[in-house]
Amino acid sequence: MIIEYIPIFVVLIVAIGFAVATVLSSGIFGPQRPNSEKLSTYESGMTPVGSTNERVSVKYYLVAMLFIIFDIEVIFVYPWAVQFQNLFGEIGISAFISMFIFLVVLELGYLYVYKKGGFKWD
Amino acid sequence: MSLEILLFIVFSLISVISAILMITRSNAVISALYLILNFAGLAGLYLLLNAQFIAVTQVIVYAGAIMVLFLFVIMLLKPEHEKKFLEAKPKLKIFAVAIAAIIFLQLIYLLFFSKPSESLSPEMTKSIDSGTIEAIGKQLYTNYLLPFEAAGFLLLAATVGALILAKKKIE
Numbered sequence: 001m002i003i004e005y006i007p008i009f010v011v012l013i014v015a016i017g018f019a020v021a022t023v024l025s026s027g028i029f030g031p032q033r034p035n036s037e038k039l040s041t042y043e044s045g046m047t048p049v050g051s052t053n054e055r056v057s058v059k060y061y062l063v064a065m066l067f068i069i070f071d072i073e074v075i076f077v078y079p080w081a082v083q084f085q086n087l088f089g090e091i092g093i094s095a096f097i098s099m100f101i102f103l104v105v106l107e108l109g110y111l112y113v114y115k116k117g118g119f120k121w122d
Numbered sequence: 123m124s125l126e127i128l129l130f131i132v133f134s135l136i137s138v139i140s141a142i143l144m145i146t147r148s149n150a151v152i153s154a155l156y157l158i159l160n161f162a163g164l165a166g167l168y169l170l171l172n173a174q175f176i177a178v179t180q181v182i183v184y185a186g187a188i189m190v191l192f193l194f195v196i197m198l199l200k201p202e203h204e205k206k207f208l209e210a211k212p213k214l215k216i217f218a219v220a221i222a223a224i225i226f227l228q229l230i231y232l233l234f235f236s237k238p239s240e241s242l243s244p245e246m247t248k249s250i251d252s253g254t255i256e257a258i259g260k261q262l263y264t265n266y267l268l269p270f271e272a273a274g275f276l277l278l279a280a281t282v283g284a285l286i287l288a289k290k291k292i293e
Contacts, residue, residue: 083259
């Protein structure tokens, strides 16, 4: 049972291994001629001023909220896509219509946000 | 020791340690990052319970989307204000301790005083298969179609609500 998930674990191990190997190998094989100017933060930029803990605008919150909503929409589509052929064989065209209604209801929300300028950065 | 038990120990250690680290960090952003690690450990535990769809949802929705919202809320609220808020209202601390104590007692009861069922009932063996994405798809789009469509309307309400709350100038 757990054996079925071995490919996923292999992918995870390869992904983590690749990330670690690239970072480590560039440290090992790359040339290192450090000086104090090079090691300073923002070597060729402005010196940071003040705290990083500034409050950000509520506009970002709208983006995050819309991202969650359409993420959940996609989550509902996965089981439907996997089972679509079986469902179509059993209950016919209504398997298609049920998902169509769901998507239309959500796209109404998308159109509303678009028309009200929710994607504009004012 | 079987592979399942070994994986269970690994995933529960990840969840418990990251949860402890989460509540002891002073920087709220770092706490949120440990919460993501905690969600990843929980996803592994769901997988061991044969709930593969919930495990994937845990990673995509919770660790992906909800945590983005958490981080934005932390940055929006500026957590230093929160510390002063707790100092100004010490009664809130008593309230928090009381709720934590109730949850702790419930956990103690579940761990030591409730008896786990010895054998699997037929409903339970059937429910082992119900965590697969195929089983969820079959049930959700036939027997539970109305809750599914209602969820669509709930998400529509959330879309409109988010726009109304967060947009300064609505055209």
